[in-house]
Amino acid sequence: MKKRAPAAKRSTAPTRPKPEVGYHHGELQEALIAASEAILAEQGAEAFTLREAARRAGVSPAAPSHHFGNAQGLLTEVxxxxxxxxxxxxxxxxxxxxxxxxxxxxxxxxxxxxxxxxxxxxxxxxxxxxxxxxxxxxxxxxxxxxxxxxxxxxxxxxxxxxxxxxxxxxxxxxxxxxxxxxxxxxxxxxxxxxxxxxxxxxxxxxxxxxxxxxxxxx
Amino acid sequence: MKKRAPAAKRSTAPTRPKPEVGYHHGELQEALIAASEAILAEQGAEAFTLREAARRAGVSPAAPSHHFGNAQGLLTEVxxxxxxxxxxxxxxxxxxxxxxxxxxxxxxxxxxxxxxxxxxxxxxxxxxxxxxxxxxxxxxxxxxxxxxxxxxxxxxxxxxxxxxxxxxxxxxxxxxxxxxxxxxxxxxxxxxxxxxxxxxxxxxxxxxxxxxxxxxxx
DNA sequence: ATATCTATCTTAACACTGTTCAGATTGAGC
DNA sequence: GCTCAATCTGAACAGTGTTAAGATAGATAT
Incomplete structure (x- = not known):
């Protein structure tokens, strides 16, 4: 399995209000939404799969559940x-x-x-x-x-x-x-x-x- | 697995033009179409699965392929x-x-x-x-x-x-x-x-x- | 600074799905 | 009767969504 690039180093200033990457992945919600949009644009609504969206975002298939509950939740956001x-x-x-x-x-x-x-x-x-x-x-x-x-x-x-x-x-x-x-x-x-x-x-x-x-x- | 009832005995007359049951299952095409219609009526289009249609018709999941090629073929008939x-x-x-x-x-x-x-x-x-x-x-x-x-x-x-x-x-x-x-x-x-x-x-x-x-x- | 806490993510598993292929079964025709 | 071709089964494969348990690491409190 491919390891994603390590997150960008934190700024030296510790009091930054919005770190450029945030949590582990950082903007996983946005990444998953963007990946879903890409699938829909490239292959249509029928071709969407949660696992493919996770793949494109570089995370495991179980990761999305923590942010959207399930596939319906992610698609609802889209x-x-x-x-x-x-x-x-x-x-x-x-x-x-x-x-x-x-x-x-x-x-x-x-x-x-x-x-x-x-x-x-x-x-x-x-x-x-x-x-x-x-x-x-x-x-x-x-x-x-x-x-x-x-x-x-x-x-x-x-x-x-x-x-x-x-x-x-x-x-x-x-x-x-x-x-x-x-x-x-x-x-x-x-x-x-x-x-x-x-x-x-x-x-x-x-x-x-x-x-x-x-x-x-x- | 549940065995379906044995096919009705053939008529004694051998020259019948259209046997009442036909081949092994007889009217599997019709049975599969009816099963598909039932699924659509009961649970909607999203709930249709080929296996469930086969199950309702009392045949293995591979049986429909011989009549309709694939799930799309069956649904096209419907x-x-x-x-x-x-x-x-x-x-x-x-x-x-x-x-x-x-x-x-x-x-x-x-x-x-x-x-x-x-x-x-x-x-x-x-x-x-x-x-x-x-x-x-x-x-x-x-x-x-x-x-x-x-x-x-x-x-x-x-x-x-x-x-x-x-x-x-x-x-x-x-x-x-x-x-x-x-x-x-x-x-x-x-x-x-x-x-x-x-x-x-x-x-x-x-x-x-x-x-x-x-x-x-x- | 260290320890704890908690959100985040992974790994592994489960029950499904559609499809394929080799083989068994069985009606039909010679 | 025998052969043949249509029909169906069983088993397998790759893929799916979801779940539970554990690892990881940022944030927070001490």
């Missing part, structure tokens, strides 16, 4: 960060536009773009059985992402809160379904850039169809 | 039947209605109803990595299900074939996304009948919002 990143992407997409419909369309495109750029992470985020589904932070992060739709949609409906909820559910369902179907290759190949561009164009048409510009009829 | 059943449900839902919009709404409700009633099977149908994704029969069955939307939507658009494709993609995406999000508990609990009813009502609102009755504006 999913939380994934939701945070998604929510950020949605907010940013909306902030770059003026009209409400433009914001909504930009959010839809950003949602699917995120899914296609991080397919493994995205699939894992919505694989409740592999996560600690009732984790408070996970639920909060997920809600925050869904909330990004409500914020924009509320401007659109201008009606009751219930209408806004319905419209947000509609928007989220549409882009989520499109992303999922795209990832399962129902709209053609998604492995090459050309395929992804075509899929994004299809999405644009779908969004135009469901949320036509003001005054347009169908 | 998925094909799932798509066939889904396509049938979609066609039947549309056939019971007159107006095009009523057909579309009935299809949407039927789609999500199917997903909520057979969650394990539904999740497996859209888990490409666990199936033989390029199996011709699987792709055909999947296309047939998607085609059910196109048929109804074509009446709605009355435009070019491209418009119909866009509208069908929109409809499929919406109901698929809603079903997926519902199964991941994003719209509340789905484990009890009351929760499912509430979710179906939310879906009805979503469909009314996205495909309003003729003449209605938003």
């Amino acid at each position: 999913a939380i960060r994934g939701y945070d990143a998604l929510a950020g992407a949605l907010r940013e997409a909306a902030s770059g536009k003026q009209g409400t419909r433009d914001k909504l369309r930009a959010q839809g495109l950003a949602y699917v773009d995120y899914a296609l750029r991080h397919p493994g992470r995205f699939q894992m985020m919505f694989a409740n059985k592999r996560l600690v589904a009732d984790d408070a932070r996970l639920k909060q992060a997920s809600r925050a992402a869904g909330h990004a739709f409500e914020v924009v949609v509320a401007e659109l409906t201008g009606g009751t809160a219930k209408d806004a909820k319905t419209a947000a559910a509609a928007a989220w369902s549409t882009v989520h379904g499109f992303a999922k179907l795209a990832l399962e290759e129902k709209f053609g190949s998604v492995n090459n850039e050309a395929g992804r561009r075509e899929i994004m164009m299809t999405l644009d048409q779908v969004l135009n169809y469901l949320w036509p510009a003001s005054g347009t009829r169908r | 998925a094909i039947r799932g798509y066939d059943a889904l396509a049938g449900a979609l066609r039947e839902a549309a056939s019971g209605k007159q107006g095009t919009r009523d057909k579309l709404r009935a299809q949407g409700l039927a789609y999500v109803d199917y997903a909520l009633r057979h969650p394990g099977r539904f999740q497996m149908m859209f888990a490409n990595k666990r199936l033989v994704a390029d199996d011709a029969r699987l792709k055909q069955a999947s296309r047939a299900a998607g085609h059910a939307f196109e048929v109804v939507v074509a009446e709605l658009t009355g435009g070019t074939a491209k418009d119909a494709k866009t509208a069908a993609a929109a409809a499929w995406s919406t109901v698929h996304g809603f079903a997926k999000l519902a199964l991941e508990e994003k719209f509340g609990s789905v484990n009890n009948e009351a929760g499912r009813r509430e979710i179906m009502m939310t879906l009805d609102q979503v469909l009314n919002y996205l495909w309003p009755a003729s003449g209605t504006r938003r």
